Amino acid sequence: MGGGGATGVPAVRLTDVSKAFGGKSVLSGLDLVVPVGTSLVVLGKSGMGKSVLLKHVIGLLRPDSGRVEVGGVDLWAVSARERDRIRRRFGMSFQEGALFDSMTVGENISFPLRRHTRMSPAEVRDRVAECLELVRLPGTEAKRPSDLSGGMRRRVGFARAIALKPEILLFDEPTTGLDPINTDALVRVIQHLRESLRPTAITITHDLKVAFSIADRVALLESGRIRIERSPAEFESSDDTSVRSFVRGDSSLDEEAVPLEVSR
Numbered sequence: 027m028g029g030g031g032a033t034g035v036p037a038v039r040l041t042d043v044s045k046a047f048g049g050k051s052v053l054s055g056l057d058l059v060v061p062v063g064t065s066l067v068v069l070g071k072s073g074m075g076k077s078v079l080l081k082h083v084i085g086l087l088r089p090d091s092g093r094v095e096v097g098g099v100d101l102w103a104v105s106a107r108e109r110d111r112i113r114r115r116f117g118m119s120f121q122e123g124a125l126f127d128s129m130t131v132g133e134n135i136s137f138p139l140r141r142h143t144r145m146s147p148a149e150v151r152d153r154v155a156e157c158l159e160l161v162r163l164p165g166t167e168a169k170r171p172s173d174l175s176g177g178m179r180r181r182v183g184f185a186r187a188i189a190l191k192p193e194i195l196l197f198d199e200p201t202t203g204l205d206p207i208n209t210d211a212l213v214r215v216i217q218h219l220r221e222s223l224r225p226t227a228i229t230i231t232h233d234l235k236v237a238f239s240i241a242d243r244v245a246l247l248e249s250g251r252i253r254i255e256r257s258p259a260e261f262e263s264s265d266d267t268s269v270r271s272f273v274r275g276d277s278s279l280d281e282e283a284v285p286l287e288v289s290r
């Protein structure tokens with residue numbers, strides 16, 4: 027490898043992280059290491075704590091116990107101000123893009139730039155155009171989110187997430203609710219972002235096909251921990267019972283499969 031990604035300080039490290047809400051344990055002794063520049067996909071059933079995990083990574087939730095480190099810095103050992111600064115190293119895309127409907131696409135993407143940088147209006151305009159190129163929506167600055175399809179709105183959300191040139195991208199269920207064509211388009215955009223920006227990426231999904239298209243490593247979250255973490259090929263062929271049951275239960279790989287039970 028040589029680049030030091032796998033051997034240097036990881037982009038993100040969670041050590042023995044536990045979190046409960048109202049006495050209900052969600053994360054329990056979770057360990058996770060994400061080397062710089064790699065793409066990790068976290069799979070898991072609904073309600074398993076995938077979003078809670080991402081919120082710990084970005085410091086929006088504080089663990090009851092355990093440590094969350096970003097670039098070797100313990101998020102909860104530093105001041106709130108420093109934590110805020112560290113958060114700016116992340117680009118996070120939420121489901122549905124969480125765009126402001128009262129603003130144009132261009133205004134949505136330039137929002138973090140106007141808020142966090144001293145870029146001139148011309149620089150902001152160039153950066154917005156560049157981000158829209160990267161998500162394959164060039165020239166759509168003047169449109170309103172409501173004029174766009176669900177898949178396009180997600181891509182505008184990505185464009186806003188990358189505006190500040192984050193080192194670490196977080197995608198929470200980027201394709202959930204999209205049809206197969208928009209899902210494929212979005213996967214290609216994520217692949218393109220990875221090739222052009224080479225960020226560290228953590229993506230949450232329950233779609234195996236999406237996972238295998240964008241991951242260097244695939245992890246399965248179960249009972250508050252990472253049950254298994256493998257390369258996509260190793261994951262797919264693993265005989266771990268939870269992996270088998272997850273792979274069987276996922277319909278995204280079954281396009282040609284005809285279940286025996288089906289009768290007409």
Ligand SMILES: Nc1ncnc2c1ncn2[C@@H]1O[C@H](COP(=O)(O)OP(=O)(O)O)[C@@H](O)[C@H]1O
Pocket residue numbers: 047052070071072073074075076077078079
């Ligand atoms: N802020 C919160 N307060 C209380 N319970 C929460 C909070 N956030 C998440 N939970 C609970 O934690 C569990 C995991 O949620 P979540 O991480 O959203 O699951 P998913 O894997 O579907 O993303 C759920 O039972 C959810 O109700």
Ligand SMILES: [Mg+2]
Pocket residue numbers: 076077078198
């Ligand atoms: Mg979730």
